[in-house]
Amino acid sequence: MTNEEIYQALDEVFQDEFDDETIHVEAGTTADDIEDWDSLAHIDLIMAIEDRFGMKFTMGEVTGMKDVGEMVGIIQERMQ
Amino acid sequence: MQADISFKELKKLAKGQQPELPAFKLSVLGDFSTQHFVTCLIGSARLARIDLDVFEADYDQIEMQIIDSHSELYAHCADAVLIAQCTEKLYQKFVRVPELERIGFAESATKEIVGRWEVLADRTNSSVIQLTFAYENDRVFGSYGLSEPSSFTFQLQKLNFLLSEAAAANKHVFLVDVNAVKGGFERSQFRDDRVFYIAKMPFSLNALPALASEVVQVIRALRGQVAKCVVLDLDNTLWGGVIGDDGLEGIQIGELGNGPAFAALQTWLKELRRRGILLAVCSKNDEKAAKEPFEKHADMALRLDDFVMFVANWDNKASNIKMIQETLNIGFDSMVFVDDNPFERHQVKTMIPSMVVPELPDDPAERLGFLQGLDLFETTSYSTADSARTEQYQVAAKRTATVTAYDSYEEYLDALEMRAEAAAFDEFHYPRIAQLTQRSNQFNLRTVRYTEDQVERVANSPDHVTRYYTLEDKFGDYGLISVVVMDKREGDVLFVSEWLMSCRVLKRTMEEFIINDLVRVARANGARTLVGEYIATPKNSMVADVYARMGFEEREDGFHLDVEAYSAKNTSVKRKESGK
Secondary structure, eight states: OOHHHHHHHHHHHHHHHHTOTTOOOOTTOOGGGSTTOOHHHHHHHHHHHHHHHTOOOOHHHHHHOOSHHHHHHHHHHHTO | OOOOOOHHHHHHHTSSOOTTSOEEEEEEEESSOOHHHHHHHHHHHHHTTOEEEEEEOOTTOHHHHHHOTTSHHHHHTOSEEEEEOOHHHHHHHHTTSOGGGGGGHHHHHHHHHHHHHHHHHHHOOOEEEEEOOOOOOOOSSGGGGGGOTTSHHHHHHHHHHHHHHHHHHOTTEEEEOHHHHHTTSOHHHHOOHHHHHHHOOOSOTTTHHHHHHHHHHHHHHHTTOOOOEEEEOOBTTTBBSOHHHHHHHHSBOTTSTTHHHHHHHHHHHHHHHHHTOEEEEEEESOHHHHHHHHHHOTTOSOOGGGEEEEEEESSOHHHHHHHHHHHHTOOGGGEEEEOSOHHHHHHHHHHOTTSBOOOOOSSHHHHHHHHHHTTTTOOSOOOGGGGGHHHHHHHHHHHHHTGGGSSSHHHHHHHTOOEEEEEOOOGGGHHHHHHHHHHOOSSBSSOOOOOHHHHHHHHTOTTEEEEEEEEEETTEEEEEEEEEEEEEETTTEEEEEEEEEOGGGTTSSHHHHHHHHHHHHHHHTTOOEEEEOOOOOTTOGGGTTHHHHTTOEEETTEEEEETTTOOOOOOSOEEOTTOO
16 A cells, blocks of 8 residues: 555544544644644554454554554555 | 444544444543554444544543543543453563463453443443453463463463453443454464564454454444344255255255254244244245254254244245234344245345345354354343243244124224233343333334343432333233333422333323323422423434323423323223332
8 A cells, every 4th residue: 555545544444433524644643733633543553453454553553653644654564 | 233344444434423323422541552453443333324423532541531530531421431451562561560470460450441341330421341361372381381370371360350240340341352353363464573673463364354243242232232133044054955855854954964054043042932032934845844943853952942933935025024024013123034045135135124134154054153253133121031031032933813702992902901010210120121222213202222230320319200011911911011210300390301101002102101101200299290202213203292192291391291180091001009
C-alpha cells in the first residue's frame, strides 16, 4: 500500500469512528487535535485500524505512539 | 436472540434517545471498565425494543455503591442491578491470599458476593443480575489444578458452583452464564490481553456484543418477554427427507443418513417440552402421512402427545400460525418458528413480523448448536408444575369441543362443574405466582411483574392484601390462574395494584367469582371501597372495561366499588373449601 492509500484508509476509519466527515489526519495529528479522542476511543480506533489493515499493534505501540505519523510507520512495517 | 452484530453497529444503535420504546432502569456496577459494555447493553437492548436507562458507577465501586445507602445506585431506583465482576480481578485477590488459606477462597468470595445481594434485597426492590466468572486455568498446576483445592482453577470452579447454589436460594438474583458465551469464542477473540492491561477491560470488543446479548435476554425475561411455544415444520426440519415422498422407511431419523442430527434436535425439543415450552406442528402435508412417523417410527424422540397442536394441510403457513396463535391465545412475540425452508421463513416473517424466526443454517448438523446459541428460552422462574403445561392445553382443547352440545352457554358453564380456591399468597405458590405475573400480558390490569422474592415480600407485608385463585373443572385442573394484589390506602380503601388472569379461563364467570371474593376480603379487612385501575398496553385492551362490567363506577382516579352496597354477582364457579 502506498503512503497516500494508507492515509486515505485512515481518514475513513477516523471519520467513521468519530462520526465526522471533515476529519483528515496527517503525520503530525495527535489525540489533542480531535475532541473525542480519549483513552477509550483510542482502543476503539486501534481495533478498527487493525481490522482495516489486517495487522496488530503491540501493547507498547498502542500506548506509546505519539502521532499518526508513527502509527502509519508501524502499519507500513507490518504490511510488508 | 441477536444475529452476529459488531461492536461498531451496537455503538451506533446506542446513540441518541429512543423515548418511544418501553424503558427499563438498569444500574451497572463493575470491577472492570464498563463503558464499552454499557454501550453494547444499550444497543443490544434497543434491538430487543427496550430503552435502557442506565446508571453506570465509576470503575471498581461495587462495594462503595452498595454499602453507602445514599449512593447514586439507590437514587437511581433501578429495576435491576447488574454486578459485573471479572476473573482477572478475582485472580489478583487470590494471589494475595496465603497458600494455607486458599482452600477457603471460593467460600469467602461467595460470602462476600451473597452479602451484597442481601444488602440489595434489604434496601431495594430491584432484581440482581450477576455475571458468573469466566473460566481460566492459569496453568500453574495444569490440569492437576482441577483436583488440587489450593489452586485457582479449583477455587474458580467451586466459586461458580457456589454462586449457582446461592442464586437458587436467593430468588431476586439472576446469574449470567459467561462461560456459555465464552464457549462460542476462540480465546483470542474473547479476550484481548492488551485491552485489559491498558484499559482494564477483560473482554475483547468482539465478545462484548455476545455478552451484552446474554444480559439483555435475562432483562427480557424479567420484563415477561419469554418464549412460550415453538412452531415446527416437519419435512427436513424434524427428519431428513419428505414423508409424503420417502415414506416411513425413507425418512432420515435415527441412524440413517443425517438421522443423528435430526434425532438430536428432536431430543432437545422434547426437553423444552418437559420444561413447559409448548410445541406445535405446522406442516404442508397430508395429515395422516404427517402423523405416521410419530405413531409408528421407532427412532422418533417426539411423539404426538408432545404437541399441543398438530396442523398439517396445504394452506399457507402464516394463516395456519395465526390460527395456532388464536387457539393458544399467546402473543406472536412469544412464538418461535423453526422451518428449514427460507421461503416459508420469509413468508411468515413478513406476514407476522413480531414472531421469532431463526435463520436456520442449511446444514442440519449445525442447526441444534445454532438454536442453542440464540438462547431463546431464558426465564426467571420455574416450577415443576410447568411440565404439565402441554397436558393442560390438550385438556382445554377437549373442553372447547363440548360447548356445542348445550342449549345455553350458561348451561354449559354449570355443566363444567367449576371449582375454585381463593386464598392469600403462600410459600408453596410463590414460584407459580411470580411466573404468572411475568407471563400474563392480555388479562392484566396494570402489568406489574414480580420476581419470586418480590412475591414473598408483598405476601408478608402488613400494607398489602394478596389473593391467588386456582380453578378446576370436570375435565381437569387449570392450577393457579389468577393473582390479585391490593394496597391498603387511607380512607378504608383497598387499591387493586395488580389483577391478572390466565387467558385459558376467560369467559367462564371467573371474573365475577373473583370480584365476589375481593369484596368479601375487603369487608373482612374493614375496607369500604375497592379501587381498580386500568393501565393500557398494546396487549391488554380486552380488560379496559372489565371493572365497568363488574359494576365499578368510573371516576377520574380509577374505578370505584362501594363494598357495603355490593351484592354478589352470579357465577358458575363454586368455592372449594380449602381456601382461607
